[in-house]
Amino acid sequence: MNRSRVILTLAVLLVGVAAGTVLTAALGRDGASVAGEAGPGLFRDEHIVFRSLRPGADQGRIAYAPPDAVENPVLAGPRCLRVAAGAKRALCLRDGGVPGRPYELVRLDDRLREAGDEPLAGVPSRARVAPGGRHFATTVFVNGHGYISLGFSTETVIYDGETGRPLANLERFTFLVNGSKDTSADRNVWGVTFAADSNTFFATVAVSGHTYLVRGDLARRTLTALRENAECPSLSPDQTRVVFKKRVNETSQDAWRFHVFDLRTGREWPLGETRSVDDQVAWLDGKRVMYAVPKTAGGRTTADIWTAPVDGGKPRLLIPDADSPTLVGGDL
Numbered sequence: 158m159n160r161s162r163v164i165l166t167l168a169v170l171l172v173g174v175a176a177g178t179v180l181t182a183a184l185g186r187d188g189a190s191v192a193g194e195a196g197p198g199l200f201r202d203e204h205i206v207f208r209s210l211r212p213g214a215d216q217g218r219i220a221y222a223p224p225d226a227v228e229n230p231v232l233a234g235p236r237c238l239r240v241a242a243g244a245k246r247a248l249c250l251r252d253g254g255v256p257g258r259p260y261e262l263v264r265l266d267d268r269l270r271e272a273g274d275e276p277l278a279g280v281p282s283r284a285r286v287a288p289g290g291r292h293f294a295t296t297v298f299v300n301g302h303g304y305i306s307l308g309f310s311t312e313t314v315i316y317d318g319e320t321g322r323p324l325a326n327l328e329r330f331t332f333l334v335n336g337s338k339d340t341s342a343d344r345n346v347w348g349v350t351f352a353a354d355s356n357t358f359f360a361t362v363a364v365s366g367h368t369y370l371v372r373g374d375l376a377r378r379t380l381t382a383l384r385e386n387a388e389c390p391s392l393s394p395d396q397t398r399v400v401f402k403k404r405v406n407e408t409s410q411d412a413w414r415f416h417v418f419d420l421r422t423g424r425e426w427p428l429g430e431t432r433s434v435d436d437q438v439a440w441l442d443g444k445r446v447m448y449a450v451p452k453t454a455g456g457r458t459t460a461d462i463w464t465a466p467v468d469g470g471k472p473r474l475l476i477p478d479a480d481s482p483t484l485v486g487g488d489l
Contacts, residue, residue, distance in 0.1 A: 194268040195221065195233040200485050205447070205475075206242040207482040210459045219249065219269055220479070224441065227476045234269030239281045240481040244290025246272075246318065250281035250297075262295055264321050273321045278312045283389070283437055286483075287351035287358075290318045292375070294349035294358070311345045313360065315375060325375060332362060334369070334382045341365050346380070348389035348437050349373075352396055359390045359399060370401060370418070384418070389437035391446065393467075397421055400428070400438050400446050400467065409433075415446075417467050430465045430472045439483045441475075444468070449480035 199206075199221055209220040209232060219234035237249040238260075247265040253276065260277040262284075279297035286293045296313045313327045327346040332339045345363045352358060358373040362380055370387035371380040387401040397420055402413040415428040415438065428446070438446040441464055449460040460480040465472035476482070 193233050194270055196231065197268070199233075199269070200245045200267050203484065203486040205441075205462075205482050206240060206247060206485055207462060207476060207479045208237055208240045210478040210480060212455070212457075212478075219247070219265075221485075222476075224484070230476075234265055235263065235271065237263075237481075239284050240483070241284035241286050241293070242483050242485050243286035243288060244318070244485075246286060246290055246293075248284045248286060248293055248295070250277065250284055250295060253277075260297065262316075262321075275316070275321055275323070282311070283313075283348050285349050285351060285437075287318065287355040288353050289355055291355040292316060292318050292324070292351065294351070296347040296349070309345070311347045313346045313349060315349065315358075325378065327360065327373070327380065330373065330378045330380045332364070332371070332380045332382070339364060346371075350390050350392045350399070350437075352392060359392055361388045361390065361401075368404070370399065383420075387416075387418070388413070391438045391440060394440055394443050398467065400440075402435070403427075406433075415448075415465070426469060428465050428467065428472075429469050430463070436480075441484055447475055447482045447484075449482070454478075 204221040205224055206221045209218055215232050217236035218232050219240055220230040220232050222230035235249055237251045239250040241248045245267040249263040253259050253261040258276050260281055262275045262277055263271055264273045266272045277297050279299035281297055283296035292315050294315045296311055299310045299312050314323050315325045316323050341364045346360055348361045350359050356375045360371055360373055362369045362371045367385055368388050369382040370384050370390055371382050373380050386403050390399045390401040392399055399418045403416045404412055405414045406412055411433045413433045415430050416425055418425045434448055434450055436448040438448040441447045445464050445466050447462055447464045450463050451460045459478055461474055462476040462479045462482050463472050464475040
């Protein structure tokens with residue numbers, strides 16, 4: 158074979174390999190497109206949607222996988238700081254990337270394509286989509302402090318699910334404790350979880366050194382205290398239980414423990430997870446919740462997603478190098 162033919166043959170082979178590599182990288186297991194879109198089965202079937210923290214160029218991107226096959230997730234959509242999904246849409250809270258807009262909320266469609274955005278007033282913290290998609294909510298720290306710090310301030314907003322238009326700032330709702338209106342000026346609200354009707358929701362209110370689990374009514378613009386010492390609630394699929402963080406110690410290393418609260422009976426009990434975890438859990442099914450546990454690996458701070466049964470059983474690792482999980486599809 159002469160030199161020209163060798164060069165031509167090598168060129169053809171290299172082009173073929175490159176094309177195959179691009180195609181393999183671009184197409185996910187369920188047919189995600191070359192633009193990084195999710196496949197058509199994302200919301201049709203049960204999937205855990207989360208933020209991938211695997212080291213590399215895709216760190217921080219949205220990922221999804223079936224609950225029983227989390228080892229090979231599909232990457233799609235943009236890089237985010239916080240992710241939430243439900244009812245054929247998703248939310249990405251991320252860096253704004255332009256002067257005067259340090260953070261933003263990006264609405265994503267059922268293929269995780271960008272459908273619109275809104276500025277955020279501070280550092281992203283929490284996000285939730287209502288079960289039917291009619292509303293969604295975000296919480297940000299307006300001065301960058303964490304929940305364990307003194308003097309932090311939050312902004313929690315509920316939006317229209319279709320247009321992304323802000324509907325209500327929860328700091329301005331009427332707050333009722335034991336039937337009386339509380340007018341304290343130091344109120345903060347965070348960690349929304351929606352009921353099936355999208356009008357009713359649960360959240361945390363902090364005021365005068367106390368935290369409360371509250372039931373919210375969007376139409377009436379009210380927040381009604383149900384019990385003290387509860388943060389970041391998550392409502393069960395059957396609407397009967399709430400899992401929240403309960404403060405059990407004043408030190409940051411072991412400040413919280415997850416507890417279950419039965420809304421019908423008032424009974425409360427701890428989860429089997431004994432580590433202090435600063436996260437808002439998401440329900441994996443009617444019997445288990447999932448949440449992110451920070452870790453240090455390779456000199457960097459990252460996290461793993463763990464799951465624990467709500468009957469108090471032993472927790473287990475679910476997805477390594479990941480955080481911000483929610484379940485979509487199926488009957489949830």
